[in-house]
Amino acid sequence: MDKVVSSAAAAVADIPDGATLAVGGFGLCGIPSVLIDAVLEAGTSDLEAVSNNCGVDEWGLGRLLFEKRLRRMISSYVGENKEFARQYLSGELEVELTPQGTLAERMRAGGSGIPGFYTATGVGTQVAEGGLPWKYDDSGNVIVASPPKETKVFSTAEGDREYVLEEAIVADFGLVRAWKGDRHGNLIYRQSSRNFNPLAAMCGRVTIAEVEELVEPGELDPNDIHTPGVYVQRVVALTPEQAADKKIERVTTRPRPTPDPGGAAPAEDAATHGLGG
Known part of the structure; x- marks a missing residue:
């Protein structure tokens, strides 16, 4: 079955106000930013989001938060999002903070049909x-x-x-981002993107995946697939520009070492660290 839809807007069009969304990603790594923006543009509100964190100010889930579209969060980490902390402490947002491993298992259990x-x-x-x-x-x-x-x-x-x-947690919709996916909804995640995306995909009654590289059925090695297509109902193929649009949560650098006059120059100017896409 070909599960590819024409656009992110079409994929999220039936998400109603008040829905619960399980959203993949870890920090800013592997977040379904295109689908989140589509939900924002659709005007959907009064949402409950289940996610490890809430993005950062005005990126990822932080964009929905900034526009007051979220009424409740189930998450483990406030992180770099000052608006998340402000809304929580001022009574504008309900937050159920949950230990990270417990949150992961609650989502996995929901997708496995285990109630608790x-x-x-x-x-x-x-x-x-x-x-x-x-x-x-x-x-x-x-x-x-x-x-x-x-x-x-x-x-x-x-x-x-x-x-x-x-x-267990069962969400109305799961929103995830995959490195590769095929038209049947089989997905592969890359590195830290694998932390929460498979769990969000499992626990959503309707799961929508945005994929950076769409391939034909049979091109993915079955041994490499992290989320089988049975968990995915809709696939959105990203443009190269959308796939490349990723942020770094925190970047630190260090000065370039002074080269040894008799030795080779260092290969890099700086070390860059952070949770990126």
Whole structure:
């Protein structure tokens, strides 16, 4: 089945106000920026987003945040996004902060048809006991807090240990970005893009993938595929310009070392680091 749609706008046209979106990416690496921009241009609002973080100010999910299109976030990391922190602390945005590994497993479980699972992460803290601030009012008072979660003691090789029950996440739509994909929706991610994109693809009832390089069915080695096409309903082929439009979350450089008069010049002027696409 050919799942390629004509444009990002067409791919997101049926996302309604109030929908829950599972959005792939890690920092700014592998974020579905073209699909996010299409949601922004469609005017869709009152959204709940499930993502490791919320982009940065005015890039990625940060663009939806800046325009007040998000009502709630389930994420692990505020990161470099000052507007995310401001909206949360001023009571404009509800935020369910979740340990990163727990968030990943909640998404994976949702895509696997598993309603919940027990984990040791968060036992003995407000993650399990409840009381984490989810939403403030404009005076800084907590008006919505996390509820207590069920715990259970299991016998392990190290002895009895307490675990906390975490519920799976199933989103209305999954938005992901792949390095390569075919017309059947089989996807390959590159490097850090693989952190959350496969999970977002799994837990979306309808998953939309933007791909940097679209190939024909059969061109991808089955052993290299990270997300099978069964999880993907729509594919958007990016233009070369869209595929190349990537940002770096934080860049640090160091001065070029003074070359040894008798030796070869260094190969690079600077070292560049950061979470990029």
